[in-house]
Amino acid sequence: QVQLQQWGAGLLKPSETLSLTCAVHGGSFGAYYWTWIRQAPGKGLEWIGEIHHIGNTNYNPSLKSRVTIAVDTSKNQFSLNLTSVIAADTAMYFCARIYYGSGDDWFFDLWGRGTLVTVSS
């Protein structure tokens, strides 16, 4: 059974860099896209970006200037870096797998438990 385990620093000061990692256990890493999604306290979901196991990335334009998603296929892991964080970046950050089927089939089919990141001076 495939599981996603995520970790990273939970408390940051403004202007610091958020760094999170997500490890894929018990299943295939290749042939999938992997993604990060966040949720501010009491708010809805916001897609951050995605990466394929060969390294192709796609980012939310609203965050693109500050976001880097990378992959380490040797460890079956992918990571998120978000630079110059501000209070508005305070959120629960989820890693997830994207199922892409034939045609337009897609959905986020597997999720990590989430990491709460707080940005405060």
Next chain:
Amino acid sequence: QSVLTQPPSASGTPGQRVTISCSGSNSNIGVNTVAWYQQLPGTAPKALIYNNSQRPSGVPDRLSGSKSGTSASLAISGLQSEDEADYYCAAWDDSLDTYVFGTGTKVTVL
């Protein structure tokens, strides 16, 4: 940025049918498929519907999805107490070049 609009709340008694709407535009729901997610308090979202009406393995058939034009709907039949959760729709937006989520609907079982 939530560009898909959902009612903030919906409710019903056990056994009833509840429907949640998701309103979008010609750049998202109008041209792309819709997925639905359930989020129980303090947990990660779980996929309920993809490709407008398909259920992932393990999702009961009392949950159903549909799409018409620039709107989509999620129906929960035979409402149960464990259905109390937040529900989100999602789609790709061709104009914003990003996945977008709905504003979320809190379902309460009375």
